Amino acid sequence: MKPIIQLDIKALTFPDEREPALKNIKLNINAGEFIVITGGAASGKSLLLHAITSAAPKFYPCALSGTVKVADQDVSPIPLCQMADYLGYMMQEPQNQMVNRRVGDELAFGVSNLNLNQEEIANRVNEIMDFLGIRAFSDRTTDALSGGQAQKVVLGSILAMKTPILLLDQPTAELDPKTSSELYRHLGQLNREKKVTTLVVMDKSGAVLKDAHRVLVMEAGMVKDFLPVAEYQQKYGVRKNSRQAEPIQVDENTDVIKLTGASHTYKGGVTGCQPLNFSLKKGDFTAVIGQNGSGKSTMLKLIEGLVKPSTGSVELFGTPMTKKNVGELRRQIGFLFQNPDDQIFCSSVKDEISYVLKNKNLNEQAQEQKIQEILALIGLEGLEEMHPQRLSRGQRQLLALGSVVINDPELIIADEPTSGLNASQSQVVMEKLARLSRQGVSILLVTHDLAEARDFANRVVVMHNHQLALEFEAKKMDDYLDDLVRLELMEGGDDKCLG
Amino acid sequence: MFRLNKLDPRLKLTWCLFLVLTALMSRSILLNGILLGVILISELLSEKSLKSFKMLSVVLLIIGSQVLVINLIFGREGELLYSWGILEIYSGFVATAILAFLRIGIISFSAYQFGIHTDPMDMAQMLIHWRIPYRYAMLVPMVARFFPVMIGEYQSICNSQSARGVPNDTVGEKIRNLPASILPLMYRAMRISNDAALSVELRGYGRHASRNFQKKINLHPLEGMTIVCLIIGFGGVLIKTIL
Amino acid sequence: MQNEQAIGKRSIFKTDTKSLIGAVVMGIVFVIACQITGQIDNMLPWGKMGMLLINGTVWAFFTGILTLLYKQPGGLIAAEVEALISIMYTPLWPTFIFANGIASIWVSFVAVKCDMTKWSHHILAQGGVCVLGNAIVGVGLVFILGLPVGVAAVSSLITIAVTWPLATLAQKKVYDALMKSGMVK
Numbered sequence A: 001m002k003p004i005i006q007l008d009i010k011a012l013t014f015p016d017e018r019e020p021a022l023k024n025i026k027l028n029i030n031a032g033e034f035i036v037i038t039g040g041a042a043s044g045k046s047l048l049l050h051a052i053t054s055a056a057p058k059f060y061p062c063a064l065s066g067t068v069k070v071a072d073q074d075v076s077p078i079p080l081c082q083m084a085d086y087l088g089y090m091m092q093e094p095q096n097q098m099v100n101r102r103v104g105d106e107l108a109f110g111v112s113n114l115n116l117n118q119e120e121i122a123n124r125v126n127e128i129m130d131f132l133g134i135r136a137f138s139d140r141t142t143d144a145l146s147g148g149q150a151q152k153v154v155l156g157s158i159l160a161m162k163t164p165i166l167l168l169d170q171p172t173a174e175l176d177p178k179t180s181s182e183l184y185r186h187l188g189q190l191n192r193e194k195k196v197t198t199l200v201v202m203d204k205s206g207a208v209l210k211d212a213h214r215v216l217v218m219e220a221g222m223v224k225d226f227l228p229v230a231e232y233q234q235k236y237g238v239r240k241n242s243r244q245a246e247p248i249q250v251d252e253n254t255d256v257i258k259l260t261g262a263s264h265t266y267k268g269g270v271t272g273c274q275p276l277n278f279s280l281k282k283g284d285f286t287a288v289i290g291q292n293g294s295g296k297s298t299m300l301k302l303i304e305g306l307v308k309p310s311t312g313s314v315e316l317f318g319t320p321m322t323k324k325n326v327g328e329l330r331r332q333i334g335f336l337f338q339n340p341d342d343q344i345f346c347s348s349v350k351d352e353i354s355y356v357l358k359n360k361n362l363n364e365q366a367q368e369q370k371i372q373e374i375l376a377l378i379g380l381e382g383l384e385e386m387h388p389q390r391l392s393r394g395q396r397q398l399l400a401l402g403s404v405v406i407n408d409p410e411l412i413i414a415d416e417p418t419s420g421l422n423a424s425q426s427q428v429v430m431e432k433l434a435r436l437s438r439q440g441v442s443i444l445l446v447t448h449d450l451a452e453a454r455d456f457a458n459r460v461v462v463m464h465n466h467q468l469a470l471e472f473e474a475k476k477m478d479d480y481l482d483d484l485v486r487l488e489l490m491e492g493g494d495d496k497c498l499g
Numbered sequence B: 001m002f003r004l005n006k007l008d009p010r011l012k013l014t015w016c017l018f019l020v021l022t023a024l025m026s027r028s029i030l031l032n033g034i035l036l037g038v039i040l041i042s043e044l045l046s047e048k049s050l051k052s053f054k055m056l057s058v059v060l061l062i063i064g065s066q067v068l069v070i071n072l073i074f075g076r077e078g079e080l081l082y083s084w085g086i087l088e089i090y091s092g093f094v095a096t097a098i099l100a101f102l103r104i105g106i107i108s109f110s111a112y113q114f115g116i117h118t119d120p121m122d123m124a125q126m127l128i129h130w131r132i133p134y135r136y137a138m139l140v141p142m143v144a145r146f147f148p149v150m151i152g153e154y155q156s157i158c159n160s161q162s163a164r165g166v167p168n169d170t171v172g173e174k175i176r177n178l179p180a181s182i183l184p185l186m187y188r189a190m191r192i193s194n195d196a197a198l199s200v201e202l203r204g205y206g207r208h209a210s211r212n213f214q215k216k217i218n219l220h221p222l223e224g225m226t227i228v229c230l231i232i233g234f235g236g237v238l239i240k241t242i243l
Numbered sequence C: 001m002q003n004e005q006a007i008g009k010r011s012i013f014k015t016d017t018k019s020l021i022g023a024v025v026m027g028i029v030f031v032i033a034c035q036i037t038g039q040i041d042n043m044l045p046w047g048k049m050g051m052l053l054i055n056g057t058v059w060a061f062f063t064g065i066l067t068l069l070y071k072q073p074g075g076l077i078a079a080e081v082e083a084l085i086s087i088m089y090t091p092l093w094p095t096f097i098f099a100n101g102i103a104s105i106w107v108s109f110v111a112v113k114c115d116m117t118k119w120s121h122h123i124l125a126q127g128g129v130c131v132l133g134n135a136i137v138g139v140g141l142v143f144i145l146g147l148p149v150g151v152a153a154v155s156s157l158i159t160i161a162v163t164w165p166l167a168t169l170a171q172k173k174v175y176d177a178l179m180k181s182g183m184v185k
Helices: A045-053 A080-085 A103-113 A118-132 A147-159 A177-194 A207-211 A229-236 A296-304 A326-330 A349-359 A364-378 A393-405 A423-438 A450-456 A474-486 B009-025 B029-047 B051-074 B093-116 B120-129 B139-163 B171-176 B178-201 B221-242 C002-008 C017-043 C053-088 C093-113 C119-143 C149-181
Strands: A003-013 A022-030 A034-039 A063-070 A087-090 A165-169 A197-201 A214-219 A222-228 A251-265 A271-282 A285-290 A311-316 A333-336 A411-415 A442-447 A459-464 A467-473 B080-084 B087-090
Touching (some): A034 A207, A045 A063, A045 A214, A103 A147, A177 A207, A271 A296, A296 B139, A326 A333, A393 A423, A467 A474, B093 C053, B139 B178, B139 C017, B171 C017, C119 C149
Parallel strands (some): A034 A197, A034 A214, A087 A165, A411 A442
Antiparallel strands (some): A459 A467, B080 B087
16 A cells, blocks of 8 residues: 655754654555554654644754655645645644634635635535534534534534545543544544545543554654554553552541532523532542533532532531632632643742642741652652643643642542543543542542543442432442443443443 | 624724714714714614623723713813812813713724624635735634633633632732733643644645635625715814814 | 743744734733733722723733734734724723834834843833833823823823833743743744
8 A cells, every 4th residue: 555654753852852752763654544643641642743744843843854754745845834735633622723703614714725616615514514413503603612512623624625634633532432432433434435544642542443453652752563453452452440459448427528409500591500419428539420511510610619509508528618618618628620721820840839838837848848748749859940831731730739739638629630631641640649549538530531430439420411310339330331321421332341 | 674794894894983083083072972872773773782782881881980080070171160179170071071971982882883793704804805914814703713712711710720729809819819810821822822823724824825715795886885975974074173 | 041032032023823823812811811900900999090000010011021922913913902802891992002002013122122131121121111002091091081181191100100110020020931931932
């Protein structure tokens, strides 16, 4: 078969860095292949895609020695905007990639740039809406779309350009398992029927392997392995049940969180969640799972005191939450958010971690000792003076965790803390949470990742249609797979697995 | 049926500029009153309600009342009506405040009306018609797109900081903690704009010297004539003011 | 860091897509920041008198920092995005179109002459921003809001006196922090 992408990269080095970020990469990708790229943190997966698009060095300045050829063309003299003739590229966060207010305009954005006539633009947009099944929301504004819908619109805008190559960087990292499967089904269909060469950087779920031909394993900026999927699975294995061995000690008599018939309806009558009866016992590690829009976020907002219950009540540490005491109660809780950038604002790692210590009566020595303990816990020793924005996303999430833990919270509420992280980064964050749990901290985790819930939590509750639909012991999750399919958390079929 | 959003953006912009400039030039309370009335009637005819002006009206009432108080205390036009220590009230403050109130009403409502009833894509095409390169003209739809996105980001940052216990109740706390909400927003803005820029470049932004649109703007001869009439009308106001 | 800052002083223009879209998104952040500080000002006694000192500081800071980051036409784009969106909350928007534009051009002018590594460079840049910007807004206070000339002049002078040092301080600190973050190379 004819290679459509030919890489011969000797070194790709960023300014101010001594070590190349990519080195000694020599490989060919054939037309019509479906390649999955995987590897640990900072292994160069995303950068490899940037090298193929020529965004590195044209968009991200760096020194590249070697050649990158796409469709027999050396990409180095081709302007970045002209690469749209050869390939389409999609990133992780769909909301960052849409630049039009209406879905229809966004779908037509790329083809309009190609200066096609109006009829051709309309035909291509119609064709893509039918293929992806998004006609129903073509008149909506782009900011009103769910994560899955937004990702489909971005994909649609790229597919309408009919490029022979598609590059996707963890496209489903922020989607729930069912929506991810849908997106991968479309990609598989495109690859089979239209022979679109597809390269996907794999997120932690691994669901993409179903449609792939070969897997490229990266390590430290180099190609470690390039294998057919079956061989890859044999050599590296699928994600195994890695449940934490140590049992979690729960004080069944003490409620840390108690929702009694608590519901919330947003302005305009939109249901946030139906009346919920839920409690988290002291020392427990409970995972809340559910599809996008199932009411998990509203439940968290109720617990955090960010929205008032329309009915029922919320109690934290045995005290009913009121407007007056919400600040006091929050001080006993550590919040870890989906996006660490929502809370990081200091100009060094140390300042960020020690921010909450400002209001505490600790002497300098005690403060310093505490900071060092936390740095050791989150594995960022030696990076005290670094600007947080220079850290990787995974490291920033760990920094956010550090700035939460330093306050010695009795309860940690983690809202999809591994969303957008790769498997190894996620593992590190979850292991830190598990360690805190073993030290007696109560943890409420909201996640899309069923395997994560099974492996680290003690108890799982499932939200569906804005209410609690199911509750079970995390270690028994495999017994509830049919229920999880029924509650639209995973796709059915013989090969259902948690990822 | 008369709908403002169906009109050509060039006509709507001329109308808006006519109103703003006339309001700034003219010191006639009657003319300014008529112009404000025309804006409200056109909105009513097009949208059957003045609901979209509600928020802006509240803001203008606050500003208007501040203007009234300042003119009451510091205005020196007309005859002296009342004097108490250094406080002197002159009769001219009412007319000045009414004129200022009508002026700010016209300036704000006309521009707001143009903004809410003109599709950002139409504005971009209007700029392209004026020979602005499309790489610049298309920034208008991007403003419309990213405005709600950044508001959402800001709310999410505020929620995070609030849940994290960053105090934000008193004015002093709000000022002290400004960096805690603004700096993360700036960092987020940089990441979002980088992603957006790469995404549009790889979708052929700037690939050709021009680009096409799904729906094109088209100036109807009647609209063209109205534009000419508005320009002549403004000329009349200008001459009358100078003379 | 010296090296990174030196990169910034060479040219007044930056017309790549990254700068253009960055300027648009940052222009929106500029609007949000002005909204927040406007609300804070309105809770304070001077705000009730129509003097927006914190808002004025943030306005001057953003006008300066965005021009330093995105150069031209990015600085102008960000400044005009703020001026045009301000239609939604102030009738002074026509003066903002001129004030923001002229202030941004002034900062570019300073950035071409100075490498923005010293306090004096930032004092000079912000001096022009505050004086020119507030003078133009002062004209608006008279012609749009109909305030007496003396009141508008005093209001503008107080605003300049307060915002100049504060905005200079903020601009220098944040410019250095952004350079350190590595996001604005």
